[in-house]
Amino acid sequence: METKPKRYIAELINEANALAVEKILSVEPVVVDVATALDAVPGMTPDTILHAGPPIEWGAMCDAMQRAVRGAAVFEGLAPDMKAVDKLVKSKKIKLSSNHAHGSVGPMTGIISASMPVIVTKDTASGRLAYSTFNEGGGKVLWFGAVEEETITRLKFMRDEFAPVMKKVVAKMGGIPVWSVLAQGIQMGDECHNRHAASTNLFLKNITEPLFSLGLPVDRAIRAFKFVAGNSHFFLNITMTAAKLAMDAARDVENSTIVTAMSRNGTEFGIRVSGLGDEWFIAPSPYLMDALYNPGYTAEDGAPDIGDSAIIETMGLGGFAIAAAPSMASFAGGGFQESVAITKAMGEITTVKNPKFGIPSLDFEGTPTGIDIRKVVETGILPSINSAVLHKSSGAGQIGAGIVHAPYECFSKAIMAFGERHRLAA
């Protein structure tokens, strides 16, 4: 069989990528409902527990993710206690599955179990849906793999009290558009991954009147209000559903080299590419060597990078938009100019500037969007992801935060697969 000429395929790829990026930019995500995972998430069963990142076996999971699975199993009544979970997983009485295989995303451990409430976000342009849990906040929380009695108590509050209220709020508002919140957030110092302080405030402002107009006992409305107001990361999971929709729109464009997902299960880092279907191109998940650690912790204590949240960078926010968040300059290892340099570098490996998200200090230049695996491999510039670090073994939860780079190996594997598929000469 003969190989295709390089010049011809390059044109095909450029056209395909232009189409893929057009699809990303055309998505209009709106939070349309709050539902139980079992009812809403495709393929969900009562004994399934979803996790972040590419599919992974129980034995290969990092400590934090295993703890989170145990916590969810106890929360669901699938296991009498945390220790009983090993056996149940090994005997397939508890099934593990990857969020991305269920239209879902979750930050850090990213656990979703059957009775958990999920945010339902819809791309009103295509009708496609994406799902995530509500963000639990800080402390001993499942998404950090830190499970205590308070963790389960909080999950029950979220399921039994908070979610039903939020479902009514979303219905009363007739849906909550996501981009407009993020576009304002970007004007207010959020990069929309590790910093969502402004976006969360804007969301809170939008929901307050509907919330207090529901006719609920006022103390119940206040508890819901405080749950959001007390967590500056509340909007993170909503952003992730929107980013998931944006990147799902670009899936399966023939000949496209645009990255449609980056995700980590705490052991492996995987990427998916538009023209290469649902295959994950995998490498060991990197450590955050230069992260800022909480007092008492060092890089030695950290687990490898984890979470579906890199879907945010996949669509050009978070680390790609760090110039919009000067308060995160310490992540960049220096000052504001180092942050600008990162955003500029991400421009080298992407296809367009997203006009919806103008970075104020760059005279409203859009965020760099549409990672092209060819550009990553050619330049060696790796996608820069704003992330957090979980403890590798103690269940302490989050111990630091910083920048991590997607492994080169994921992109080189993908480009090889792309070449093989198109029978390209080396």
Next chain:
Amino acid sequence: METKPKRYIAELINEANALAVEKILSVEPVVVDVATALDAVPGMTPDTILHAGPPIEWGAMCDAMQRAVRGAAVFEGLAPDMKAVDKLVKSKKIKLSSNHAHGSVGPMTGIISASMPVIVTKDTASGRLAYSTFNEGGGKVLWFGAVEEETITRLKFMRDEFAPVMKKVVAKMGGIPVWSVLAQGIQMGDECHNRHAASTNLFLKNITEPLFSLGLPVDRAIRAFKFVAGNSHFFLNITMTAAKLAMDAARDVENSTIVTAMSRNGTEFGIRVSGLGDEWFIAPSPYLMDALYNPGYTAEDGAPDIGDSAIIETMGLGGFAIAAAPSMASFAGGGFQESVAITKAMGEITTVKNPKFGIPSLDFEGTPTGIDIRKVVETGILPSINSAVLHKSSGAGQIGAGIVHAPYECFSKAIMAFGERHRLAA
């Protein structure tokens, strides 16, 4: 009488200015109450109407300020209609006085009349108080000199319904510290004069739980919430009371050349200087030649600059902090770098950087604070003020916004007066 040697006086001035600036930085403003102007504002009487800027006669007032005085007189029942006000003012049945002479400040026309509710802000370090009205929002509002029936209706709502609720909120909260809101606002793109979007959201977030916990009928609480949420300038007047307290702290420091007030009555621009008591150094108020005008309006339609709000620049926010608000770069006649250049220039005429307000994109360099009349006169760099433009004659209200510069003449007059007082050789 012999003249003092220049070298000696320069040292005295530097010491005095260091003391004045230390006083500015030591102020800790907290909103402690909401009260009726007649009860709270020093020297207020039922027939007094306070206005922005240096003292001015009725006949010399600009059209917008006259309209606002007429509106307030009708609101107070001092006059049967707007036209009757001329005669009442001329016969002294209505007395006019300058806000600054009453510990008060108001944006644009700055009108305060006896029954209006005022924000009472206290410097908890010294116990001093300052006052302003609540911000009315946009449209046909007294602070823009636009008076219609809706204007009076809104003032009555603010007095009879909104203010009593806010008084309870402030009491329940035990006071609302101002600097912490502005310090966060600066991180979120506010320069804290023409842009208060983030600060207002933060304030709103802080008051929501107390507001809905008061036991009020929920529709009343919602009306109060919506009044704040619907006005991204709501926090402006609170900022002004805090800035007034900061600059009052620096008054009457012997030998100090620090500016303690800049203010405009729509006809004249006046400044006060610490070592020169309460004298206003006056020049004609400038026009905003390069402002951005609303469709249908040009610089031809604008009145000269107006309002006490330049107290914000006097303490180093607003125009001095414009680098913190890239969304206002169009004010600066260009892009973000032009905004940075303005903030840097303001550093040339000021004494310190205020560590409370770090500008994110300048690696958290503090805002330039403590204008020194010597530096203004020596460098010719004029204080840059973010302002708005009112219509000169039609009562249309605000027709544009942009930057204005404090007149050189105010500073040259002040330095002459300073020289005379100290018998300095030319």
